[in-house]
Amino acid sequence: AEAKLYLGMDFGTSGARYAVIDKEGVIHSEAKRDYPMFMNGDAVDWVRSWKTTLFSLLEDIPITMRSLITSISIDGTSATTLILDSKTGEALARPLLYNESCPDALPIVKSIAPINHTVCSGSSTLCKLVSWWTSSDSSRESAVLMHQSDWLLWLLHGKIGVSDYNNALKVGYDPELESYPPWLKSQPYSHVLPTIQAPGTIISTLKEDIRIKLGFPEDCVVCTGTTDSIAAFLAARATQPGKAVTSLGSTLAIKLLSTTRIDDARFGVYSHRLDDKWLVGGASNTGGAVLRQLFSDEQLENLSVQINPMEASPLDYYPLPVEGERFPIADPKMAPRLSPRPECDAAYLHGILESIARIEAKGYALLKDLGATKVEEVFTAGGGSKNDKWTKLRERVLGLPVRRALQTEAAYGAALLALKATE
């Protein structure tokens, strides 16, 4: 018999991708689609757009490969929320996107949740739910909340109201208790909350009509997913405590696998559960956005060639695109520091790259001070990961081995969840 294959799909901020892998993790097929912009009056019809993209991507998979796919999982943007009728599956309101804020609900949420809880942010899933609950007059009794990836998976398996504990963190689920906390269970809308499974748990088989129409095998299962940033972490396969992934994109984000859970709202630090471990993270406002304000990507490459990564730069900057920092220093008024600027552009870039590396080192040191497992090895993702000189320089500043992650696509991480569910 031919080897079994596993499908992961990523519904990110700018488009959706799929990756088909085998049990060794080798990619057999991958592709990307942009979201089509269907309109519903003045608003984008996201329900139609995501659904169309889901089925377009399934049809993009070569048909001979589809018949070998035995498991499917999907990740989506965190805190993207749908409220549906649990009987008909119809949307009771337009979806609320990850970055949409519901300031009307924030005082209510703050009055019921523990101080500094993850849900105490206007864009949290719980604020979205409370905002809908307090403004809707009908269908409250039969409503069910699902995150974007839960909803896409539901289109494939048909069991309404199932989610995972990564997506559900921002609605208030406690992955340590494996339950919604008492302060949430006592709310009048608690019946709207979804049932929670670990990410990468089999929910059900693929719906028969879809399976037959698209040529998937009879035993193909659909599994719980996760959020897009966790799926991107999973892609790097940093599976041991002490392994970390630094993402050097527009901003600098670090994620570390830890045996202990840490949370500190001052620094925006919180922990996601990953089976018996914790994924702790923090995000600084420094990163590639500052580099892009000063240099083109071509200049970055040419100037980097001139840098000796073994040599410490005497320049001490705090590169920020605008005022304000959250992690590893919590100071909303912190000013960017990018002077004095030397004559030589390569020396300037050297100083900036080294300063960003020091912020990264400080970030890992802060996670350790807060009680996380000590970092041992760093994988890198994002635009900055292709700069080998920067990688060498970071190894010196961090005092750790630093490597470019082999896989960084969230779709690949989702495919690993599909694989894990069947093992």
Ligand code: ADP
């Ligand atoms: P985003 O977070 O926007 O998805 P990407 O992961 O695509 O970001 O990374 C883009 C960033 O990478 C840009 O801000 C750019 O300054 C930075 N970048 C691109 N090329 C290099 C390079 N050779 N060295 C360092 N940084 C780079």
